[in-house]
Amino acid sequence: MPTETAKPPTETDAVPVAIAAARAAAGWWAGLGWDGRRRALLAWKRTLAGRVEELAGQIRAETGKPHGDAVLEVMLAVEHLDWAARHARGVLRRRRVPAGLLAANQAASVGYEPLGVIGVIGPWNYPVYTPLGSISYALAAGNAVVFKPSEHTPGVGRWLAERWAEAVPGPAVFQAVTGDGETGAALCRAGVDKLAFTGSTATGRTVMAACAVTLTPVVIEAGGKDALIVAADADLDAAARAAAFGGFGNAGQTCAGVERVYVERSVYEPFLDRLAELARATRPGEEPDARYGRMTTPAQTAVVAAHIEDALARGGRAVVGGPAAVRPPFVDPVVLAEVPEDSLAVTAETFGPTVVVNPVRDLDEAVERANASRYGLAASVFTGSRRTAADLAARLRAGAVSVNAVLGFAAAPALPFGGVGDSGFGRVHGADGLREFSRPKSVTRQRFAAPIDLLRLDRRPAALARATRLFRLRHARG
Structure with missing residues (x-):
């Protein structure tokens, strides 16, 4: 009989091995306590900051983005890592909370415990900043992490894991497993305690379905179709610069960038002229100092072309560029x-250096159109009035709003980030990001016997009558 040949190991085979190692490491990591984990995370931070040029080079090699953009990405990621390391104890430590009238004899407290092992599936557009928004906060909360970088940026994922092993030798608290969608699917099926995913809405749904089999909770940061609103009293030069940066930066491959702009009609043409001038002066290239680089994947280039053609076929006009821009x-x-x-360029995520600019009669129409999208990741508002800014920010259906800027929240580590609708759910960054990767545990301790003891099988009728009178005094009066 022929002898069976052993099946060669695949990238998906590495997932259960990594999960087992993470399970073993999680107890050690949690046992280090707040101070031990803080020291370890800050050691990793110093390694990343000290080798920023090397990491930026790796990002540039795999994504094509300019050197300066890659450096900025690392800087933003390190700021978040630093914040998570330094604030985890203050956010998650056990603390007293009011017990309320019926439990006045109890001392009540709540604290947050690590979940165990967190799976993170990262994107290719920001292969350091975006996944570290989950990785940093999950580690700071006391979890072990298994990270699956995009198949387009595997070197960045391996580089991060190798630097961790150098800075924090010992059990495998943070590991990277590389591969395509099959590796990601294996991570979903592996029974991690929570999975954080960043990517398209369609893939996010697939991830949720896979995780549902094992009741694995998920954090989903999916697509965006973010809007910028320009009021008649706005600084048009600043608004145009922001629209250009949010729309064309990173070749438009930014989920929380700018894809739609709604401008009050009285300043529509002046704004459009300013944005067009900036667009004509901007060209992509391979040079380290180019304004932006190549599209990272060929498939995304085809999407951009389809959206441009659809917009023009439906009656839109190309102020700058057009099909030949691709x-x-x-x-x-x-x-x-x-x-x-109802065109694709307005309703679907383009994820390329295109911006749709449409006039509106007033700010109410601008909010209505901005909120009509099934996405709700972020939005921007430009106005000279603080009152108008506050009103618009409150009415916009988005997880984050920047006023007189775009992406202002990205550099503020204390602010949570995440979307609504087809942009996903759950939050990374800030205190909410730390709690996202933790399990709350409530504890009560009886300080003295209850004056009116109702929690017993032989409860006295007189006790219930007294409690009922007090209840009515407290809650039945105006």
Whole structure:
């Protein structure tokens, strides 16, 4: 009989091995306590900061983004790592809470415990900043982490894990497993205690379905179709610069960037002229100092081309660029105007350097159109009035709003980040990000016998009558 040949190991085979190692390491990591984990995380932080140029080079090699953008990405990620390391204890430590009238004899407290092992599936557009928004906070909360970077940026994932092993030798608290979607699916099935995913809405649904089999909770940061609103009293130069940065930066491959702009009609043409001028002066390239780089994946270039063609076919006009702007692997800046609201360029995530600019009669219409999207990740508002800014920010259906800026929240580690609708749910960053990767545990301790003891089988009728009178005095009066 023929002898069976052993099946060669695959990238998916590494997942259960990594999970087992993480399970073994999780207890050690949690046992270090707040101070021990803080020291370890800050050691890793110093390693990343000290080798920023090396890491930026790895990012640039795999994504094509300019050197300066890669350096900025590392800087933002390190700020969040530092914040998580230094604030975990204050956010998650056990603390007293009011017990209330019926439990006045109890001392009540709540604390947060690690979940155990967290799986993180990262994207290719920001292969350091975005996944570290989950990794840093999960580690700071006391969990072990298994990270699956995008198949387009595996080197970045391996680099991060190797630097961790150098800075924090010992059990495998943080590991990277590489591969395509099958590796990600294996991580979903592996029974981690929570999984954080960043990517498209469609893939997010697939991840949720896979995790549902094992009742694994998920954090989903999915797509965006973020809007920028320009009021008549706005600084038009600043608004145009922000729209250009949010729309064209990183080749438009930013989920919380700018894809739609709604401008009050009285300043529509002046704003459009300013944005068009900036767009014409911007060109992508391979040079380290280019304004932005190539599209990271060929598939995304095809999506951008389809959205441009659909917008023009439906009656929109190309103020800058057009179909000829798509010259793989690059896409030149594209400014589309008067695009119907049911076109792909308005309703679907383009994820390329295109911006749709449409006029509105007033700010109420601007909010209505901005909120009509099934996405709800972030939004921006430009106005000279603080009152108007506060009103618009409150009415916009988005997880984050920047006023007179775009992406202002990205550099503020204390602010939680996440979306609504098809942009996902759950939060990373800030105190909410630390709690996202923790399990609350409530504890009560009886300090003295209850004056009116109702929690007993032989409860006296007189005790219940007294308690009922007190209840009515407290709650039945105006």
